[in-house]
Amino acid sequence: MMKLTLWKFGFLLFLSSLCAYYLYCKTYADNIYRRHYSKAVEVQHKEDVERIVLSFVVCDSRYNESLNVVKSVLIFTKTPVYFVIFTDENLKPKFNDTLNKWRSLTNNQLDFELQKINFPEAHEEDWMNLFSKCAAQRLFIPKLIPHIDSMIYVDTDTLFLGPVNELWSYFSRFNSSQISAVALEDDNPNVSWYPRFAKHPFYGKYGINSGVMLMNLTRMRTFGWVDYVTPIMLKWKLYIPWGDQDIINIIFHYHERAVYVLPCRYNYRSDQCMYGDACAEATTRGIFLLHGSRKAFHNHKQPAFEAIYRAINEYNIGIDSTETLLNKMEKYFTEAPASNCGNLKNAFFRLPIKTINDLYGKPNR
Structure with missing residues (x-):
């Protein structure tokens, strides 16, 4: 009976040691993984x-x-x-x-x-x-x-x-x-x-x-x-x-x-303005990305969109100044026929002006 009890005790001790070793290895591996994963995320973010x-x-x-x-x-x-x-x-x-x-x-x-x-x-x-x-x-x-x-x-x-x-x-x-x-x-x-x-x-x-x-x-x-x-x-x-x-x-x-x-x-189309202001965030923060879907840059149905496109189309990389670009945007937008989208001028100009000021300094306009 004593031998059986000692055998059970030894077996339980062995199982306990095995579990402790497993938990130690798992914790060590998890720590290694976290360090490598964090480093990979950091590298990816940097890239x-x-x-x-x-x-x-x-x-x-x-x-x-x-x-x-x-x-x-x-x-x-x-x-x-x-x-x-x-x-x-x-x-x-x-x-x-x-x-x-x-x-x-x-x-x-x-x-x-x-x-x-x-x-x-x-x-x-x-x-x-x-x-x-x-x-x-x-x-x-x-x-x-x-x-x-x-x-x-x-x-x-x-x-x-x-x-x-x-x-x-x-x-x-x-x-x-x-x-x-x-x-x-x-x-x-x-x-x-x-x-x-x-x-x-x-x-x-x-x-x-x-x-x-x-x-x-x-x-x-x-x-x-x-x-x-x-x-x-x-x-x-x-x-x-x-x-x-x-x-x-x-x-x-x-x-x-x-x-x-x-x-x-981030995907501003004529649907957001042709029936009135339908994108409040663009009005308060500015249009980030102008999407001329349904040929809005070319078919003369959305003169506000066409004005912005025309100014960027005429811009010469490495030659023209950003001041020239803003002046042309202003000129073409002001000369464009009246439209519901044109009534939201601040939405079109707020971000380009801010971005150019931040990147290049305030232009003389």
Whole structure:
């Protein structure tokens, strides 16, 4: 009986020692992990500050418009920006020539890589012409550039009016489930297109506009993003007039927790002003990113948008002063025909003036 008791005691002592050793090893490993993880986060944050990545897709007639995206970024920020541009073979020499020149003029603030248009062969024609030519390329970006962790995607009809650093900082606000940040199409069901006309699922109550999209590509790859897009296109292609944007809405309809919703000032369209002031944050803090959707920069229906675009289009990188730019913005905006959007002049000018004052000093105007 005594031997049995001693055996039990010895066995329990052995188990206790084993558990203690396990807990010690686990604690030690956790501490090592935390130190390495913190260091990795610190390094990643440092890399993010040192280089911002921005991307767009451009084919055919959108070349000049896309150059103004690059101009607007360079005007309103001093942080190095790396552009990943998906384009057809005809435009690559033009991009190389212009962007190399601008890189020299801006002391290498600008760097870039050119990627070819690359759709799956099985449905290449469907993808190429789903909306505007090659616009759907953006859906496949996570798979096409595995060397990029995160980027800001913008349509070519967008203009930055503030420092791109501010928009980039929203990546740090993502929770563990969020893979992308976008703005709502509109938060008014009487204005937003989706609750009124969509024949397919869409995000939330109002749908999203994908013209400005923060993309954590690493998380999107883990999510399996590219695996979703072709089955959705084949199922809904007769009911998605906005092409890639509608596909994004369908994906996020079923994965709402994957979305961080941006304030409307980061994707400001004519819908936010043509019926009156529908984006209070832009009015109080200024429009950050102007989106000329539905050809608002070119069709003379939104003279306020056209005035800002014209001034940036005429700006010469490395030659013109920011004072010249602001003077032209003021001139063209003042001369533009009256409009509801034009009535919100302060929303258009507040941030460009503040940013230029902060970066270059107050101009003599």
